[in-house]
Amino acid sequence: MRDARFxxxxxxxxxxxxxxxxxxxxxxxxxFVQTQDAATHETIYCVADLHxxxxxxxxxxxxxxxxxxxxxxxxxxxxxxxxxxxxQSQVSQHAELAWIFNCVTRLGWMNRMTxxxxxxxxxxxxxxxxxYAYPSLMAADILLYHATHVPVxxxxxxxxxxxxxxxxxxxxxxxxxLFPLPEPVIEGPAMRVMNLRDxxxxxxxxxxxxxxxxxxxxxxxxxxxxxxKARTDPAPLPxxxxxxxxxxxxxxxxxxxxxxxxxxxxxxxxxHPGAGWGTFKPALAELAVETLSPVSREMARLMADPAEIxxxxxxxxxxxxxxxxxxxxxxxxxxxxxxx
Numbered sequence: 542m543r544d545a546r547f548x549x550x551x552x553x554x555x556x557x558x559x560x561x562x563x564x565x566x567x568x569x570x571x572x573f574v575q576t577q578d579a580a581t582h583e584t585i586y587c588v589a590d591l592h593x594x595x596x597x598x599x600x601x602x603x604x605x606x607x608x609x610x611x612x613x614x615x616x617x618x619x620x621x622x623x624x625x626x627x628x629q630s631q632v633s634q635h636a637e638l639a640w641i642f643n644c645v646t647r648l649g650w651m652n653r654m655t656x657x658x659x660x661x662x663x664x665x666x667x668x669x670x671x672x673y674a675y676p677s678l679m680a681a682d683i684l685l686y687h688a689t690h691v692p693v694x695x696x697x698x699x700x701x702x703x704x705x706x707x708x709x710x711x712x713x714x715x716x717x718x719l720f721p722l723p724e725p726v727i728e729g730p731a732m733r734v735m736n737l738r739d740x741x742x743x744x745x746x747x748x749x750x751x752x753x754x755x756x757x758x759x760x761x762x763x764x765x766x767x768x769x770k771a772r773t774d775p776a777p778l779p780x781x782x783x784x785x786x787x788x789x790x791x792x793x794x795x796x797x798x799x800x801x802x803x804x805x806x807x808x809x810x811x812x813h814p815g816a817g818w819g820t821f822k823p824a825l826a827e828l829a830v831e832t833l834s835p836v837s838r839e840m841a842r843l844m845a846d847p848a849e850i851x852x853x854x855x856x857x858x859x860x861x862x863x864x865x866x867x868x869x870x871x872x873x874x875x876x877x878x879x880x881x
Contacts, residue, residue: 547721551576552688554587554629557606558598559746561613563755563829564734566836567800572692574618585686585861586614588628588854591635591678595671608850609840613757615853616839625864627857629682634865638681641872645711646677650703656696680704684720685865692726694733696743701725715875734797737771740789758837761830768826777817782807794825801828
């Protein structure tokens with residue numbers, strides 16, 4: 542149930558580390574555009590460059606990656622007049638509120654965060670404090686704007702739950718109702734687009750092989766080749782969604798088709814009853830090219846004018862600060878920090 546004290550507001554972001562994939566587009570950017578166009582919530586989207594540096598980044602590559610993510614937002618339909626679009630590091634309130642939340646968040650909560658365990662692996666002692674603590678920064682990203690809804694993949698739901706815990710503890714400790722308890726928004730097919738070579742692993746920008754993923758910058762021939770070589774099992778498509786049980790690669794390709802076409806997986810199977818992969822894969826590739834080519838072309842046009850991207854991000858940061866500064870100021874007041 543929506544808390545009437547807070548304006549309905551969506552916040553989300555994408556980290557600029559490596560190239561963008563079909564997974565980023567279907568699982569995030571496409572949804573962001575749909576939310577913006579529905580006009581039921583204020584929409585705030587950021588390029589999460591502070592999150593990117595939790596692991597070392599080449600500075601020049603980080604500049605380029607930040608602009609590329611911004612270009613993808615814009616090319617996909619994010620309107621910088623209707624949505625607030627900026628890169629996180631231009632709004633210093635993110636880092637300032639994150640420190641306050643570092644002092645609210647309990648170590649036990651952080652130790653339960655599964656993504657750190659997955660990313661750190663057996664070498665946790667060598668990881669940065671930033672990588673360990675970044676869920677606190679993510680909470681600050683969200684709560685700085687009093688966001689009420691956060692579109693995330695299933696793997697990020699735990700971080701929104703942590704954000705709710707932090708907001709609730711802050712409100713309780715200081716006896717205020719300063720922060721809302723945001724809701725994670727997870728809906729529709731292909732929210733979690735999987736690896737083309739292993740249907741049990743998420744499609745990643747940082748995967749070992751480029752054949753694992755469809756990049757937003759891939760040309761038509763490359764997209765066709767990658768789908769043709771995508772791993773599948775010998776059986777044809779089933780007649781019902783239940784028939785995809787235990788077939789992760791088949792389910793992944795069906796769900797990608799469904800998300801690209803804006804239909805349910807059951808309708809995909811109805812359109813291609815019993816189809817073999819030699820028929821279905823080219824159809825999927827054609828649909829992907831039809832959907833992604835306009836985005837790729839517009840991204841290339843935008844990237845050719847980095848000064849314009851920088852101008853739009855700076856303007857977005859100015860708008861973001863106008864929302865963030867009063868929230869941070871009130872937070873300092875509540876905590877008891879003296880301000881001149």
